[in-house]
Every structure is written in structure tokens, then in C-alpha cells.
Amino acid sequence: MAPMKIGLILEGTYPYVTGGVSNWVHTLLTNLPEFEFEIYHLKAVTEPQTIKYKIPENVTAVHELNIFGDFESDSSQKANLESLERIVSQLSIERDIRSIVSFAIDFIRENAGKNVRKMLKTKGFWNILLKIYEEFFSERGLTEFYWMIMNLFLPVVNVLQFVPNRCDLFHVPSTGYASLVGMNGKFVHDVPLVITEHGIYHKEREREIILSTWVPDAYKPMWIELFRIISMIAYRVSDALTTLYRKNQIYQLELGADPEKMFIIPNGINVEEYDLPPEKHEGFVVGFVGRVARIKDLKTAIRAISIVKEVVGEKLTFLIIGPVDAEDYLAECKRLVRVLRLEDTVEFLGPQNVKEYYPKFDLLLLSSVSEGQPLVILEAMAAGVPIVATDVGACRDIIYDKDGQCGIVVPPKDHLSMSKAIIKLYEDKELRDTFSKNAKKVVQKYRVETMIEKYRNLYLSLTSKKTVSTV
Template sequence: MKVGIVFEGTYPYVTGGVSSWGNTLIKSMKDVEFCIIHIGDVPKIRKPKYNFPDNVIDYFEYFLFAKYDFSSKSIITKQFGNKLREILKYPFDEKVMSENLYKLFQQYSNYDFTSLLKSETYWEVMLDFYKTYIPYENFTNYFWTLQSMLLPFLNSMTVDFPKCDIYHTITTGYAGISAIMNGIKNNTPVILTEHGIYHRERQLEVLKAGWIKDEYRLAWIKLFNTISSLVYKGSKKITTLFSKNQLFEKELCEDESKMYVIPNGIDFDKFSKLEYRKEKDPYIVGLVGRVVEIKDIKTAIKAAKMVKEKIKNFKLLIIGPTDEEPEYYKECLDMIKIFRLEDTIKFTGKVNVLDYYPKINVLLLSSVSEGQPLVILEAFAAGIPVVTTDVGACSEMIYGSDEDIIGEAGIVVKPKDFVGLAKGLIELYQNDEFRISASKLARIRVKKRYRLEQMIKNYKDLYLSVVK
């Protein structure tokens, strides 16, 4: 069995999160062959952060904004353009449009979709939209905005993947539409796994982006929603990490029969061998993660300042690579200097976390967005309580669910709430009984529900279910 696993902007060039999950999944399925398919933005030389496991037999990469020679493919016909025009109509209901687009793509799959931008139909539709919805906008800006919106999707729809028995896409969006179109062309089943919910994440980005004019925000959101709905429609199976995510998926997917929850898993035996540090002088807190904006290290630094005012022997270790967003790292260093925390906060850089978990009393997670963080599971297996922001599955992981055991293995606060994070860290320092009970409960929770062998079995069964 050969699985084409599709990553968008992550594995093998970015560490942590999805990349760590993907690398573990691949190397744990030694009897399955994998083709790694990576989607980048523009062609550039990069150094992989991972060595491919032995069962990776192929690698394929394409770029959203590259210019490709698709001359061997048929160009878009006027008949296709007319059918597309009938689908893209007010009130632009995403689920209705995606349903009709999927039917259209089943008829027209092996085409050069980028040729649409040179077609008479595209020009007519573009002018019609302009006159109807934003006639006051500068036309040149309107023209190039549409080009930048559509080209990466049209490239993604046109590019040919290596043939596989299954395409497993780790997001909707560009990766998802590529997987669906190649699934149609090659009569190959598609599995979708969502860590975060792509259309929700893009919506937040669009609403906050300073470079997007207000006139285009709704169009961007509708586009991402429609693509996500189309990927849901074309996928044989849809998995996510926790049940709350499914509520967002159901906004654009009505077929609940194809939806499953497969939690992350870790090597429990490896991490549970580590001894939990009960000694709290000094009181050492660890934040394990990349020093990037989405991890909101600045909020952790603010919390550290408050903790230091109450606990003089407090130390914070920020454990992870610092080279991904150099400017953000510098801003963090400047903030530490302003707060005079140079002797309190230490950046370790990229290290082996197994060497550091035994050194910390509590794990801190200050992220503004997560799926189901592996670092929490690793810390839990090592018996380390966690103070975290309420993002992704963090609340369910800390407090438990019907699938494992109810009880508090740490403290959860709202994102950006540095006061709450500080209070949580102080509470775990002062309340020895709570800290020790949370430590014991954390190990039990991971052992019961989040073991690597359970996760691998679930995905292996999923693969077999769509190729039989």
C-alpha cells in the first residue's frame, strides 16, 4: 500500500506540531510505503528539518505561485466556463457551490485550470462582478487581487501527483483541493485529517490582515469556505483530533457518517520512565515550543514577570528552536531585557526534550492557536502538570472527557491572559497537594487514551477501510 501524504507548508521543513505528528505516523507504519507531497509558496532552497524514514519511497513538491508548463493538458472550454458561471451565483452559498463544483470537476478533471484566467468567460464574469459589487474600486487593483486569490488554487487543481493507493491530506485548503482533484483523476480515495480547522483559521487571518481591503474580506472567506466544503465532499473519511473540532467541520459538511475522532498519541513508555521533579527550589517552569508568534511567547514572558514578583526562586526555560522567526525572537529578548528577567528566563534553542522534562515542575503553554499539542501529552506522560491557554483540545486534555477520566491535570485560562497564566503557575507552586495529584492524573490520562500504538492502529485501519 502506497500513501501519498500531503503537507502544506510544514513537513519536512518546519519542526513541531503537524510535522512531528506526520514524521511519527510515517516511521511507525513500517509496512506502508509513503510518498511525501509538500506544497510551498514560491520556489526556494531550504534545508529539511527531518530525515525521511526508510519507508518513504518518493517525494514530490509544487509551489502555489510558480509558473508551470501545463501545455500537455487541455485548456478550459467555453462549455466549462458557462457551467462554472452558473454555479458562481448570488447568494454564494458555500455548501451549494461546493456540491455543484464537485460534480463539475468529476466531468472536467484533467484540464489546465490556470487557462481559465485567459478565457473569455473569466473576463466576462470578472467584469460582471466588478460592475455589480464594487464599481467604485480601482480596476487594476481589483484585477490583480483576483489573480492572487485564484492562481494558487488553479495551480493546485491542475498539478499531477505521483500515483498512489490513497491520498491523505493534512488540511483542506490548497493541499485538500490538490488531493481531491488527483483523487478524481486517478480514481483514488482521499482521507482528510484536520489538526486545526483550516477555514476557521483562514477566516481569522483574513479579518485581521492589514493588507486585505474590506471590500475583499468576504470574498476571501467565501473562497476558503467553499474549498473546505468541496474537500469535505470529496473525502472518503474525515478525521480530527478532538470532538470540538467536529462542530466546526459540520458547518460545511453534512455527512457525519464519514467523520471520526482520532486523538494524537505518544510513546508513553519512553516518557513515563522520566522521573517527575517534586523539588521546587528553584521552581522551574518549561515552555516547549518554537519561538514564533503563534506560540505567543510574549504573553509567557509577561506572566513570568508577575510570577517572579511572588516567587523569587522562579525560573522559566523556553525550550525550542529560535531561528524560524528571527525578528520575533529579537522582540522577545528585548522584552526580557526591559523586564530585567535576564537571570530568570533562558532560551535553550533546539534540544532533546527528554533531557529537560525531568528538570521542570510545570509545563506552560501560551499559544493563541493549537490542535492537540503533543508537548502536553509528553509532559503528562512524564507526570508534569500543565498551565495552558484554552485553545484547540487543551481544555479537554487538562480536565478529561468521557473517553478517559475526569479530573484536573493542570489549569486552563483564556488566550492572551498573562495574569491568569501567572496565577495558575503560582497556584501550582503553592498547592503541593494539587500539583502532585495533577501529576498522577496526567500519567493516567495519557496511558488510558493517548498512546502512540492506539493512534497508529486507528490510522492503519482507516487506510485499509478505503482501499478494500
């Protein structure tokens, strides 16, 4: 009997980007050898990318789709405009998002795999554009409006034309463009679709769009609404919707997710792999493990370290371990280090084997402005390292566990509160020891074996048409 095949639809992650969701994907692949996986990777670049992981043997293929390219469907069937016309009419008259979602689902179901690009060249589509322009954007230039619409919908059009090969089930760790490919697979092949959210995708995109300079303010609500609608569609179409912690489910419920299809499956790690004895060392070592990226807000961490140094003095070391997301942000961080005269305190180590460094840390610092359920916190806890983390994602739930506090949670972008928390732990070794013991106990709830077993049960339950309550 052939093994079950899972179609894994990814967007800008595995196997070309390390950390976060990519590590989660690799863990899933390597711990479910009885399943075959076919990977579809959506990317926004045309250049060849370097694979950063050793692809497991149970991955039968890795496909790529450039969502901003000139992708043309092989289908001779032209997309049907009727559902799109109903969406625009609803938008213009009632502006009822939930009914728009229903029409959008009809459009995706009717047009999955058809040549949607041909539709863009029809008079009917042009009339729809003019109606939107006259209703909402008549004070803007028509040329600007046209190209803004094209930029908005090009990746949507491309993914709607793409149908993945037949699999027994499709799994998408996102509600973005990748979820539309997953829906195509579900509708065309009549198989289940699992959506997993680590962070809340539409919230993350909303933050990016608000801060962006390339989208004029007049068009930002339109972009934000698109990602909200895609999330609502994904929630409604999916056969199971998993996330990492309860707070995420609140956001999902607000957009109409069905509680009967919702499950919490926390991330997990190999606890024994990180259960490392501490190493004796001089001074006080604060560690940062993660990408050097704006979302990790390393600059707030550096500002906090500057204040901590006034108390700890030359005994303080701040080790930054992880790949660089953007060279310009790395340059900004290094410039800040120079301005604050921290060259003898802060070390940028780049990617390292973190297992060699957790035993050296007196404390792990996480300064992110957005997270799901950070694996680095779990890894540090397994090594008995106390945590100072921003109040994002599941950090509060993990660190302030009912079975024992493992560190201190502070507001995001607040370097003063962050520095006070670090100083408190520096000055109170007994508290650090307590947090260390609690961390080793609490992390047992986040074992990789538990996570894998829940996904195994979910896959089997959905494909056998049995109840999913075993999860």
C-alpha cells in the same frame, strides 16, 4: 504482492518544518512500515529548503510544488469554463454557498490536470471577472481588483493543474490547497481520499486574513469565503474525515460534513519514552516547549512570568525551548524580557532534546492562541509535569479529563489569569503532586500505538471497500 501506497499531500510542513503536524506525519511514516508513502509537498517559496527529518525507507519519493510559481500543466486540454460560469451566476443571483460548492466540485472533477492557466487568458474568463467586478467591487479600481483576483486564484489554479502519481489512497492533513491536489488524485485515479484536520483550517485562515494588512478590508470577505468553500468541498468529496477531538467535529458539521464519514483519532505519543523520573533542582522551573511564533503567543507568557516573579522571586526560572519561526518575533520577545527586567529569569534555549528538560520542569506552560491537540502537553503529562494551558484546541478536554485533572486551563491572551494559575501551583505542592499522578494516568489514553492502529484500519477499510466502522 506490492505494498499499499499512500499519497501524502502536505502543505508547508514535513519534512522542511519541525513540530506539530510534521511530527505527526513522521510518527505515521515510521510506525506504518508495511505501507509505502509518496509525499507531495506544497510550498510558497522558490528557494531550496532544508530537510529537517531523516526520511524513513518506506517513503519512495518526495515531490515539491511551488503553488505561487509559474506552474504550467503538461496537458494540452484547456479547462472548461461552464462550471465556473454557473458558480458566478449562483454567487450573483442567490449567493447560495452550498450550491456553489456543488458546482465547484463539478469544476474540479471536470478539469483535474487540465491546463487551467490557459483559461485565465480567454475572453470568457475575462467576462466572468467583469461580472464579479460590476456586481461586488465596482467602487474599487479595476486594476486593483484584477490583481487581487489573480493573487487569490493563482495557487488554486496551480494545484488544480497538478495530478499526483497513482496511489492506492490519498491522505491530506489539511483542507487547504493540498486538499485540492488530493481531490485531483481521487478523481483521476478513482481511489479513496482521507482528510485529517488537526486545527480547523478555514478558521485559522480567517483569523490570519482579518489581522492582515496586505488584504484591503473590502476583499477580506472574499478571501475568507474561498477557504470556507474549499473546506466544504473537501468535507463533501472525502471518503473519510478524521480529526483530533469532538469540538472540531462541530465546526465540520456546520459546513456540511457527513457524520457517517467522520472519525475522531486523537494524537498519540510513545508514553514510555517520556515516562521520566523528576530531577531534583533548585527553585521553581516553568517550561515552554514550542516554536517561537506569534501563534504560540510567547509574549503573554512572558508578561505572566513577570507577575509570577513578584511572588516567587529569584527562585523562578522560565525556560523557552524550541525553534524560531520568525526572527522579528524573537526580537520582540527578547525586547519584552529586557523591558520587564527578566534577563536573569528567562532563558531562550533554542531547539533541545526535550526529554532532558521535562524532568527539570515543575510546570509546563502553553500560551497559544490556536492549537489542535498539542503533543507537548501529552509529553509533559507522560513525565508527570502539571500543565497550565490556554483554552484552545483540545487542551481543555485533555487537562480536565473525567479520570483526573492534570492542570489548569486559562483564557487565551490573559496574562493575569495565567499568572494566577502558575502562582496557585507554585504555592500548592500537594496540588502539583495530584496533577502529576493524574497526568501519568490520563496520558495512557493517548498512546501512539492506538493512533497508528486506527489509521492502519482506516487505510485498509477504505481500500478494501469494507465498512470503516472498525475505526
